Amino acid sequence: MISEAAVYASLIGVFLGTLGMLLTPNMIKKILALGIVETSVTLFYTAISSMSGTRAPIISSLPMEELQFADPIPQAVIITSIVIGFTILSLLLVFTIMLHNRYHTVDVILIEKILEGEEE
Amino acid sequence: MIVNISLIPLFLGGLSLILNRHKRITIGLTFVSMLLSVLILVLNLGKNFETVIGDWGALGISIGYDEIALPFLLAVVVVLFAVFMNSLHKNYDGFFYALITLLLGSLNAVFITRDLFNVYVSFELASIIGFILIAYGRKGRQIWATLKYMLISALGFNFYLIGIGLVYMRSGTFSFSAMDNMDKLPAMLIFVGLSVKSGLFLLSMWLPDAHANAVTEISPILSGLMVKIEDYLVIRFLQYGSFEWLRGVYLIVGSISAVAGVIFAMNARKAKDILAYHTFSQIGFIIAASNIAAAWHAFSHAVFKGLLFMTAGNIYERLGTQKVEEWNEKISRKEYIPLLVGSAAIIGAPLTSGFVTKNEIMDSIIGPAKYLLVIASVGTVISFAKFVFVRTSKEKVKLSWNSQLASMIMIFTIFAHGILGFDSHHVLDALVMITAGIPLYFVLKRFFKPLPKTFERLDNALLIYLVFFAVMVTFII
Numbered sequence: 001m002i003s004e005a006a007v008y009a010s011l012i013g014v015f016l017g018t019l020g021m022l023l024t025p026n027m028i029k030k031i032l033a034l035g036i037v038e039t040s041v042t043l044f045y046t047a048i049s050s051m052s053g054t055r056a057p058i059i060s061s062l063p064m065e066e067l068q069f070a071d072p073i074p075q076a077v078i079i080t081s082i083v084i085g086f087t088i089l090s091l092l093l094v095f096t097i098m099l100h101n102r103y104h105t106v107d108v109i110l111i112e113k114i115l116e117g118e119e120e
Numbered sequence: 121m122i123v124n125i126s127l128i129p130l131f132l133g134g135l136s137l138i139l140n141r142h143k144r145i146t147i148g149l150t151f152v153s154m155l156l157s158v159l160i161l162v163l164n165l166g167k168n169f170e171t172v173i174g175d176w177g178a179l180g181i182s183i184g185y186d187e188i189a190l191p192f193l194l195a196v197v198v199v200l201f202a203v204f205m206n207s208l209h210k211n212y213d214g215f216f217y218a219l220i221t222l223l224l225g226s227l228n229a230v231f232i233t234r235d236l237f238n239v240y241v242s243f244e245l246a247s248i249i250g251f252i253l254i255a256y257g258r259k260g261r262q263i264w265a266t267l268k269y270m271l272i273s274a275l276g277f278n279f280y281l282i283g284i285g286l287v288y289m290r291s292g293t294f295s296f297s298a299m300d301n302m303d304k305l306p307a308m309l310i311f312v313g314l315s316v317k318s319g320l321f322l323l324s325m326w327l328p329d330a331h332a333n334a335v336t337e338i339s340p341i342l343s344g345l346m347v348k349i350e351d352y353l354v355i356r357f358l359q360y361g362s363f364e365w366l367r368g369v370y371l372i373v374g375s376i377s378a379v380a381g382v383i384f385a386m387n388a389r390k391a392k393d394i395l396a397y398h399t400f401s402q403i404g405f406i407i408a409a410s411n412i413a414a415a416w417h418a419f420s421h422a423v424f425k426g427l428l429f430m431t432a433g434n435i436y437e438r439l440g441t442q443k444v445e446e447w448n449e450k451i452s453r454k455e456y457i458p459l460l461v462g463s464a465a466i467i468g469a470p471l472t473s474g475f476v477t478k479n480e481i482m483d484s485i486i487g488p489a490k491y492l493l494v495i496a497s498v499g500t501v502i503s504f505a506k507f508v509f510v511r512t513s514k515e516k517v518k519l520s521w522n523s524q525l526a527s528m529i530m531i532f533t534i535f536a537h538g539i540l541g542f543d544s545h546h547v548l549d550a551l552v553m554i555t556a557g558i559p560l561y562f563v564l565k566r567f568f569k570p571l572p573k574t575f576e577r578l579d580n581a582l583l584i585y586l587v588f589f590a591v592m593v594t595f596i597i
Contacts, residue, residue, distance in 0.1 A: 011282075014278065014282065018275065018586065021271070021275060021582065022579065022582055022583060022586065025579070027267070030271060031271075034271065034274055034275060037275060037278045038274075038278060041278050041281045041282060041285075044281075044282060044285055045281075045285055048285055048288060048289050051289070073179070073288075073294075074285070074288060077237045077294070080237075080241055081240065081281060084240075084241070084244045084245075084248075085274075087248060088244075088248070088270060088274045091248065091251060091252070091270065092267065092270055092271065092274075095255060095263050095266055095267045095270070096267065098255075098258070098263050099260070099263055099264065099267065102260050102263075103260070108578050108579065109579075111264060112264075112577055112578070114260075115260060115261055115264055116573075118260070118261070
């Protein structure tokens, strides 16, 4: 029950984050919205892992089917995607800083205008 | 063991990241890892297997090798080796060669894995290296192109993650074989998530900026290898039951992309822009067919597009201009020959690799999509006539031996592939297309002017992608 609610909450998070990326012209805010999408996907995987139960997957007594473990595999794989998401966010911020140093703005529309003007 | 084809370069790449102050050592490690991948590839030639790493049974990560992966693994080795040779006399630091070695390992990993999550990890590793490499020249346009690419593709890959999460929820495994009996929703999410990096028109509009602005050594990698990952995955996934309904979608999207890319390319003036738009068109051919013939077209495209990008980049570095008209009477014969061979291959002239694989694609497509692809082929002739009719100068230009060797490797591959696979029953079609295209070029030449880049703005590209996503969602409901 709670895990299904978490699945829907995460999908709403993805939707809101995507809208945020689309609607703001500010590069930093776009990156933050992407962070919301990534966190929601993490929540989605956690919700999947909690479908079979919520206890830590440590076998304390047999038979183990009665213990209602959380599924460890989605948790294990989502750590990788958290790391990759973190890498992408930090790289994006680095490139934004480099652009800001050069053009003194984080406004997407302004940067594109400046770059079109640069062309011969 | 086939898994070493990715583990050895990844390990040596990590080693050269540590030793990046010693340029010679990193160059040596890159060379060794390329040799070892070729060796492993030769040892596994002709085999067909799927195994699981570790003693975990069905829970382990499955890897495999078969004839679909072969063209892509070959393309990785050929293109990366040529790029490596071409870069030797320029002042790249050890960090660059470490990245190239890591890229070799991660690209090989994508092409041997049979695990959905492993695809995500190795694809993202390859992309992150790609992002750093695009911005390697630290020019404003390059950084902006990278930023655009990263933002859109990171969003797309979150859709992919939701898709494979659904696959796991319903089957309890990330193995490819789980996709045999899924419904349409996960397949749609995987398709839309991957297609952001596919290089298809309307889906990855970040592409022209990134491919045209990257430095000389990186454009061949981006156009030859990075977008091929998605083609490989499409060809692979279409073998599984839940993707069968997407074949029609691929045919439509691919043939539209083939024509649209050509229209943009005909109107472009700068050499690298023309080549970048042609990636749209050639990827359209590959995606429309999505069979083993398309896999070999991906190989030949990687080689001839790599050759064209490399030569155009070298000429741009020497002359300082990308406009093809300004190359007249300035480029030497030695630079003209690779341009001519690459253009002949992309046009599909007999005895080149493009002729062999393009005709196989044409044979495998039936219905109205074929007419679109024929139009795209004639358009290819029109837009590459620009390169073919560049006038050369008589003066001798000294080119470094290593970049000549890099071009020679690719020219050799193009002709070897073209002569081995030669089949005479399409020669007439190819000649008709060429003789129709060249007069059309001279007639239409004065009407061409660069089309506006409205679609390529960040917000518009994102919006188009999301609209496509919404269309696909309504399609399956």
